[in-house]
Amino acid sequence: MAPLGAGLEAIFAPKSIAIIGASQDATKIGGRPVELLRRFGFPGTIYPVNPRATEVQGLPAFPTVDAIPEAPDLAIISVAAEAAPDALDACAAKGVKAAVIFSSGFAELGEAGLAMQDRLRATALRSGMRVLGPNCLGAASVAERTIATFSVVLENGLPPVGPLGIASQSGNIGSYTALLARERGIGASRFITTGNECDVDIADCIAFLAQDDATKVILCVLETCRDAPRLTGALEMARAAGKPVIVLKIGASEAGQAAAASHTGALAGSDAVFDAVFRRAGAVRVHSVEQLLDLGHAAAVLGDRLPKGRRTMLLTASGGFGVLLADAASAAGLSLPSPAEATQRRILDVVPYASPRNPVDATAQMSSRPEILEAILAALLEDDACDALLILMSASLYLPRLRNVYMPTLRAVREKHPDKVVMLAVHGPPDAVAELTAMGFPVVDGVGPSTQTLAGLCDIAAARTLPPLPATLPPAPPVDAVALRTEAGTKQVLAAAGVPVLPERVVASAAEATQAATAMGFPVVLKIVSPDLPHKTEVGGVVLGLDSAVAVAAAHDAMLERVRGAAPSARIDGVLVSPMVRGGTEMILGAKRDPVFGPVVLVGLGGVFAEVIQDVAVRPAPVDEAEAMAMLRSLKAFAVLDGARGRPKADLAAAASAIAALSRFAAQHAADIAEIDINPLLVRAAGDGAVALDALIVPAAS
Amino acid sequence: MAPLGAGLEAIFAPKSIAIIGASQDATKIGGRPVELLRRFGFPGTIYPVNPRATEVQGLPAFPTVDAIPEAPDLAIISVAAEAAPDALDACAAKGVKAAVIFSSGFAELGEAGLAMQDRLRATALRSGMRVLGPNCLGAASVAERTIATFSVVLENGLPPVGPLGIASQSGNIGSYTALLARERGIGASRFITTGNECDVDIADCIAFLAQDDATKVILCVLETCRDAPRLTGALEMARAAGKPVIVLKIGASEAGQAAAASHTGALAGSDAVFDAVFRRAGAVRVHSVEQLLDLGHAAAVLGDRLPKGRRTMLLTASGGFGVLLADAASAAGLSLPSPAEATQRRILDVVPYASPRNPVDATAQMSSRPEILEAILAALLEDDACDALLILMSASLYLPRLRNVYMPTLRAVREKHPDKVVMLAVHGPPDAVAELTAMGFPVVDGVGPSTQTLAGLCDIAAARTLPPLPATLPPAPPVDAVALRTEAGTKQVLAAAGVPVLPERVVASAAEATQAATAMGFPVVLKIVSPDLPHKTEVGGVVLGLDSAVAVAAAHDAMLERVRGAAPSARIDGVLVSPMVRGGTEMILGAKRDPVFGPVVLVGLGGVFAEVIQDVAVRPAPVDEAEAMAMLRSLKAFAVLDGARGRPKADLAAAASAIAALSRFAAQHAADIAEIDINPLLVRAAGDGAVALDALIVPAAS
Structure with missing residues (x-):
């Protein structure tokens, strides 16, 4: 395909435009661009193409594109779908640089339409002509008065x-x-x-x-x-x-x-x-x-004058509006610090009955005299905790007396504090809004919209400090699918990828089980190892909390007997002996292939809650440890990990490291792995690490 | 106080109005009502009161209220705060029926202002005059042209x-x-x-x-x-x-x-x-x-033509807008059923390339001819699953051609389907909006606002079928505060109120503990009983899962020794023996006194999640079982109780019964109980009941 954005100047700033299917009737799709190009003063040449007319809307018409005396920069194609591929081919033959196809009746109608659309695409690729559409409304360029739209x-x-x-x-x-x-x-x-x-x-x-x-x-x-x-x-x-x-x-x-x-x-x-x-x-x-x-x-x-952070001072002349504004600002994710004591004193000096906290209610006194408004604005803008000031003016500017206070004062503030972000929530009149905008104030109508817009400006500012995109990882050799058939094999694959797992052993006898358990320390867990039994618990294939060699030996043999009874035809590869761990917070950690964007990694708190509340953080894979940490912090339930209600703080660094490791693995195995579920990832107290207790990897369908 | 709403007709429809502090200057607070009353054509008599003028804005002025030749129905008081109480007294003496006090400087400024405000209140109560304000903007009545506001x-x-x-x-x-x-x-x-x-x-x-x-x-x-x-x-x-x-x-x-x-x-x-x-x-x-x-x-x-339910059909001429509208409708809580097969066929009959599911994208064809639009509207309105139809017209009515299709068709639809709810999302022009409104269509500008408004109309409709308010319960005799000092005593109080608790016994010796445990069946739990140890776990005062008489006896003595070591000065009232229950879902159930509305009951899922996610349902106490069930269903985590992810369904009826019982208890003890916490309320599988495993009642400070 063409390099990103290449050749679009022929759509936006063409010297000449052919309209194929140009109509005499300016209300018709093929007539509208002719009329609009002329009405808005397109400075180039317009070539109507219509085999059944010698003139269209007063302009000389051409029977075919080929008959035009030059190769137009742009062609607008407004003909029936069936005729569009030939029309486009004619444009390509003529040397047209770009085409806009209004016609509908292509991929949006299924197979037959798709085949016709593929012809358009082939023509574009072959000729290098850029083709916009089909089934589109076209384009327009305001400065160049190019109207290639209906x-x-x-x-x-x-x-x-x-x-x-x-x-x-x-x-x-x-x-x-x-x-x-x-x-x-x-x-x-x-x-x-x-x-x-x-x-x-x-x-x-x-x-x-x-x-x-x-x-x-x-x-x-x-x-x-x-x-x-x-x-x-x-x-x-x-x-x-x-x-x-x-x-x-x-x-x-x-x-x-x-x-x-x-x-x-x-x-x-x-x-x-x-x-x-x-x-x-x-x-x-x-x-x-x-x-x-x-x-x-x-x-x-x-x-470039964006807020440096989300700390917002709210200023109103009304207590009620202040409350409403504070509600909206909180909902938009702005933070509302209290002004410094000195700032509050400066406000009270000029308006003794003001409420000087945030939201600042400076009462109707605020706009009684320019010096008062100026003093309040200076106090707030000079406060260290003020990343942005949002002034709710509602409909005040409709009143000449208030307008005469606001306008010169705001102009002076703009000059005195050129770098400060001052957002104005103003409900008309339009000429006052235009004047304030010209001064350099962002002006928005309404309490909700003004707070949302300010929050959006904070997002834009934050985006400027994003780290560079992670480097693309080369694909790794495919994983051995046989290993993925059991939990034990799956965990070994993940361990090799850097995801922490417990020291575990697959054993073949009660004696081996006892030996392994003694070596790793009691209590232990036994789990059946079988490619045919993904749901181990249901066949009695899991026993927890075995705290002696005797208990392990007995449980081993009893489990084998139980499982064989429940699932006689299942292949049994042995029994997995693992240390039993307690405490910590259960999380789910996974990866899957998004049909559009490819491998993504996701993490959330474990248990039924994460799925019911849908509190999960998702990112394209891979992520580094810092982005993984940001994922954890973005969870609504982050407080659970961060020591809420007297719980120990979880080992966030270990969790982030596991997320990053899994994400790299998922990115490198985008071709051979469809889905990975680690459930639970047990995140223990800070310093004690995190560990994948169970895991499932679904290979890609081959 | 006066009966609700009594006497306000003197504010809205007075025959005569005195303005105390009337000003010559129509921009001043005391001048504005005089000017506005005259400008808007107030039909009654206006009496400006101003001791320093014989005439105000061309009207004869009076030095005092007393000097007015009749008792005015309404007095507007616009004087300094300090002078307002005397002015109000003069109005009372004159026989004025209602007063509006603009003056500020009362309770909003603290103690001194509050005392002055109390004088106003006393005058109102004594005289029976209704008094609006102080520190208010006043009132206006549009039909009567009464302007008692500045x-x-x-x-x-x-x-x-x-x-x-x-x-x-x-x-x-x-x-x-x-x-x-x-x-x-x-x-x-x-x-x-x-x-x-x-x-x-x-x-x-x-x-x-x-x-x-x-x-x-x-x-x-x-x-x-x-x-x-x-x-x-x-x-x-x-x-x-x-x-x-x-x-x-x-x-x-x-x-x-x-x-x-x-x-x-x-x-x-x-x-x-x-x-x-x-x-x-x-x-x-x-x-x-x-x-x-x-x-x-x-x-x-x-x-009264409200939607009968939330099932909404969305109709647009644009696929993109349909998606946006579906997003907004979902966010607003509307439901979007698919039209019946027959409905879809009727739509495809007139617009073959329509997308006939919900949102219905009827393409630009929709408004090409009135018969087409009428056929689509009829198909959707006659669908059984259509409680309301929302048509997104965006800016179409600015185009005469489209307006000429929409207006007559919608008028016909209104006549043919007078009972159907059809909401229109229209962006201007104002005269078209007014015409549609006059036809009886609710018209709202914007995708978000139109869906939110339709959802609000559904809320209004639902409010018409609310059950009657619960009967007020008489206060009960206060609870014995001594019983509330221990978990065991607290649970007995709750059990008497109808909240289910386990069969438990407080014992004084290992022998009694063994006997109790044997009687109730193993395994059991032992907990220390002490008014001085609210946090039993921290002193080793809880032992779970004891499954034999020997284990109970040993645990009993060991616990006493441990607790005495950890808290030597704590009074020990014995040891509580309870059956150990497993399974079920832990909830929190509580009640507290809201400072404004009194006792409320609240319920949520237990554990750290409920508090971090703040997924709690709150209602004024008491609630009946049906409202308690609605509380459970309103939880975000309701799916956890309702059998999500293969879990057994919880005993919702038992949970609702416990909520209702606690709410009645809280309502009857509003005077003597400040707060109740049942944590956890264990809700077991359907049919197995619910049970309060631990509880705390905080008596009201006396």
């Missing part, structure tokens, strides 16, 4: 020229994002929707925008991922370019995932794995179009 | 006359709610803010609105509750009147609660208990002003 939202105008690049797999959600941007006066650079992605995929778009001077922040709407390395590569390019990527990934719920799978026909992948991929790549996830735009706009306004 | 949001106009009654403890949040209503053209009846609540409290306001013909839906902003029986009584009045109460209770987070406590000076109460109180009263909670208004408006539009 999206109806453009009928009411383009967004202003600005720094947001919008790349969406969904045509409608991408369009709606552009519409909201226009309504709010938020500036956009490019808009592109990828549809069926026969050639240009969402990774191409992200990569292009990462290199595009007109784009500072990338907004991405993602339904699926058809090529994981390309997506992660593109996200990495954006990170290297210092451009935030904000992702609205849809299909978070089971119902949504089912709908996405039926809609895109692509494997959905696990939503938790998408989360993990975004986190590692430093892309920040949002959950609505409104959040996408709020955060993108705020990030564009702030540029 | 809220600046009215400067730009009143909301239209309509069915929403707004009652808020927070002046600013209440005002902002009214402002958003005006901006969106949503009709309101009354607006009232209660401030310090020296007399009229939020319960009065809810109760008045419950009886008020002009109000159909009650929006309530709550910061605190100063009188729990009044609040629950008012909510009950609204429920009896069939009027939904939608509550924005602020202070949900720890930070918010701390801020609320410092702001209102009132005990905050537990947010979880507020939740429980609202749930029992059928009030529906929201978490933002925007949600409050969206849900209130939708409830007003629908009236």
Whole structure:
């Protein structure tokens, strides 16, 4: 395939555009781009192609692409699906650099459509022409007035020229994002929707925008991922370019995932794995179009002036709103430190009846005079614990008296504290919002949205300090599948990979069992070893807490008799003797292959709770020890490991080391291992280590 | 105090209003009501009172209330705090029916202010005059053009006359709610803010609105509750009147609660208990002003046409939006059944490339012709599994062509299916939204808000079938505090209350222990009995799993020796012999007194997990068995009790019975017991019962 993002300039900044299937009727799909290109002032040449017309919307029309006097940079193909492959071939023959295919009726309709789509793809690969679509809404470039889309939202105008690049797999959600941007006066650079992605995929778009001077922040709407390395590569390019990527990934719920799978026909992948991929790549996830735009706009306004941490001071003129804001800020994950004593005194000096803790309720006095507001803002911004200040102004700016206090004071604050992050929660009027935005304040409407946006800015800032991606590990030789048929063999494989296991021995007689137990120390556990008995307990194949040689010998023979009675045809490879360990916290540690992103590692607290509460941390494999530690800390139940309620602190370092070892093993065996379950991984008190008590490895189907 | 809601008509529909502290300056607090009353056309008489003026804003002024030629129905008091008590006394002497006190500087400033506020309260109680405030923004009645507020949001106009009654403890949040209503053209009846609540409290306001013909839906902003029986009584009045109460209770987070406590000076109460109180009263909670208004408006539009259940069909013209909508609907707690085969066929008959499952993606074809849209809507509305239909129209109505398809079709659908709930998610234009609203459709802007609003409507519908409130239990004679000093005595008290405990015996010798153990059957547990040793394990005072008479006798003597060594001065009342039980699920069951709402019962899964995950169900005590069962089902970890992962189903009936018994006991001992902890309550497999294995009762401080 083409290098990431290569050739997309022909879509965004072509000198000439052919519209194949151009229509006289400007409301038709094939007529709309002609009309919009002219209305918005596309500076290049437009070549309508229509064999049944000599003129389209006042422009001379051509019967075929070939009849055009030059090779157009871009072709828009708006013909029936059946005619699209030939049209694309004609473009390739003519030397067109890129094509946008609006036509639907391809892979989204199943086998026959897929075959036609494969022809489009083959043409793209063979010719080097970049092909967007089919079944897409196209693209637009605001600065260059290039309108290669039939999206109806453009009928009411383009967004202003600005720094947001919008790349969406969904045509409608991408369009709606552009519409909201226009309504709010938020500036956009490019808009592109990828549809069926026969050639240009969402990774191409992200990569292009990462290199595009007109784009500072990338907004991405993602339904699926058809090529994981390309997506992660593109996200990495954006990170290297210092451009935030904000992702609205849809299909978070089971119902949504089912709908996405039926809609895109692509494997959905696990939503938790998408989360993990975004986190590692430093892309920040949002959950609505409104959040996408709020955060993108705020990030564009702030540029590199991001909060250094999550410590947020909240300022309101109303006690009730202060409480509401504190609720929302807590829910968004911001932290609300108390201002220093000196800060509180400075506030009380100017507003004696203020509530100077966080949220600061400075009462209506706050906006009574500019000097008072300025003094409060200075006190808060000069507090060491203030990473960001969030001022809730609600509808105050509708009142000229308050506006006359706020505007000059905020302008002065911006000049005096150019590096401080001050977020404003403002409900209109639009001209005041525009003026504040021009001063460099991120402005968001509403209590919830403003706190969520500020938290998102903190995520963007945190993503700048992420460690480099882990090095790719070379594949290891496949594991001997025979060893994996028993617990004992499986544990030996894991031990070799660096996962801690107990000193254990497979024995063939009561005498050997007694000898082994005596050597390792009592009490011990006996377990049957058989490739045919994965559920050992059910056949009486596990005995715990044997504390003497006599007891071990008796239990050994009794177990063999019991198991043979319960499962006469099972092959018995012997009996496993292990030390009996007590105490510690049971965790589950596993790895599996995500259908989209490949091997992932996951960890959670053991027992039925982890599965019912679904408190599990997932990351792409491999992870290093630091990332493994972050996985542990991200668990809701982390406090259980960290000494909650008087429990001993667990050996987190040992647990992290086991996670990292397993993740490396899973990454190196992506080809031959489908799934690994260590259940439980017993994590003992700090200093006492962690140990895999039972384990199962499922080889990949060959 | 006055009966709930009594006398508030003098605030909302007075024939005459005196404004004490009336100002010539219409931007001043004392000038604004004069100006607003006249601007909005108050039909009654306005009496400005100002000793330093003969005329205020063109109206004749009076030096004192007494000088007014009649007793005004309502007085607005806008003077310095120090002068307010005398002004109120003068109103009482004159025979004024109600007063609104804007002045601040009372209880919110501590002791001295509280004393002044107590004078206001005494005047109200003595005279029977209803007094709103102090430190409040006042009230307004839209239909009667009564403006007894200085809220600046009215400067730009009143909301239209309509069915929403707004009652808020927070002046600013209440005002902002009214402002958003005006901006969106949503009709309101009354607006009232209660401030310090020296007399009229939020319960009065809810109760008045419950009886008020002009109000159909009650929006309530709550910061605190100063009188729990009044609040629950008012909510009950609204429920009896069939009027939904939608509550924005602020202070949900720890930070918010701390801020609320410092702001209102009132005990905050537990947010979880507020939740429980609202749930029992059928009030529906929201978490933002925007949600409050969206849900209130939708409830007003629908009236009694509420969804019969949560089964929701989602319809979009876009696959991507369908996925996003499914995500949001799932998050909001709606259920998304698949349409019947016949329904899917009907959809495919008119749109062959539709995705006919839920979400239904009917593609752009959906709005290409009215007959197509009508056929799809009919198919979905006639599906048995459709409690509600949610149509995502995003910005379609901005396009005349689509508007011309949607409007007549939806009008026809409304007429043909008058009882069906069809929610529309529409992003403008305002006149189209107004037209759809007038047809009887609830219309909400946005994917998240529309699904949350529909879920709220389901909550409102469910609240109509709540059982009657439990009968109040008479207090029981206090428990003998001596019995509570030991586990054994505590369990006997609980057993008498109907909480199941094991057959246990306190013994005084090894011989008695052996005898008791033999009688109850092995294995047994021994525990030290001492009022001085609440933590028995730490002194070696617990021995488990004794399975013979010899072992019991030896353990008895060894335990006494160990405990005497570890705690020489502890009083020893004997040793408790109990049967050792195994298996089952450990739960925690408790009761405590909420500072605002009194005794509550709580239950959760046992162990460290419940406390770390905070998965606990709370209800006001008492609860009956059915409500106790609902508590169990509301736990995130309910699946653990319900047979998850091959576990046996727990004896839910026995657990519910224990919860109900404890809740009755807690309710009857609200005066003498502060806290009860049963940890663990062992819930065994279905049919095997539940049993309190350990218990602690903390008597109330006397």
